[in-house]
Amino acid sequence: MCDLSFNSAFPLLKSVFMELDEAIRGRRSVRSYIDRPVSLGLVREVLEAATWAPSAKNGQQWRFTVLTGAAKRRLTDLFRSELQALSEKIGAERMGSSFASCRVMKQASVLIMVWNINERGWATEEHSVAAAIQNMLLKAHSLGLGTLWIGDIYYALDSLTRHLGKPWKLVAAIALGWPAKTPKPPPRLTVDQVTEFLR
Numbered sequence: 001m002c003d004l005s006f007n008s009a010f011p012l013l014k015s016v017f018m019e020l021d022e023a024i025r026g027r028r029s030v031r032s033y034i035d036r037p038v039s040l041g042l043v044r045e046v047l048e049a050a051t052w053a054p055s056a057k058n059g060q061q062w063r064f065t066v067l068t069g070a071a072k073r074r075l076t077d078l079f080r081s082e083l084q085a086l087s088e089k090i091g092a093e094r095m096g097s098s099f100a101s102c103r104v105m106k107q108a109s110v111l112i113m114v115w116n117i118n119e120r121g122w123a124t125e126e127h128s129v130a131a132a133i134q135n136m137l138l139k140a141h142s143l144g145l146g147t148l149w150i151g152d153i154y155y156a157l158d159s160l161t162r163h164l165g166k167p168w169k170l171v172a173a174i175a176l177g178w179p180a181k182t183p184k185p186p187p188r189l190t191v192d193q194v195t196e197f198l199r
């Protein structure tokens, strides 16, 4: 009831809200990309969205390393060889989706490595960085770009961190590129399955 009167009084605001809803529901994890570069301007727009995320004590603990071309190849080659070495040690069946994620990292035009400066050593600093990542994914989707949030870098975290030479905590790699295809949405739990309402 309240919604209806609000929407009819502010039709423009209603369309803004619908776009937000489309971005939230329409964003997908994209695991296949076409071979087309993403302009630096678009990459910067995505990063700009990240900088508007909320953060613990407004500490803005996120930092980013953007890799394209030879720099991206060097990192993904290293990741691939680390995965291979680990697989020989612990067995291929324990490598999960890591090799597939590495292929996505190779295929996407851009790789954004996301850091947590973790200045205060708070757990909440990691939350700030996760919020920044979500902003990036939504902004990229609104620009027609695809993304994949890659946690599989944890299979080779130390060597990737050493390679990039930063004193921070590496949180994720974000593959960014023009989607070859957009997957169907995987199923979601309902609000009632994940929520308790207490009074």
Ligand SMILES: Cc1cc2nc3c(=O)[nH]c(=O)nc-3n(C[C@H](O)[C@H](O)[C@H](O)COP(=O)(O)O)c2cc1C
Pocket (backbone or CB within 6 Å): 027, 028, 029, 030, 031, 097, 101, 148, 149, 150, 151, 152, 153, 185, 186
């Ligand atoms: C913290 C985090 C780590 C993830 N790591 C990977 C990954 O390493 N490889 C991968 O293919 N997908 C990864 N994903 C993507 C999830 O598989 C995906 O978000 C989930 O299946 C829901 O699909 P959707 O993003 O299309 O809604 C990750 C997502 C999150 C939030």
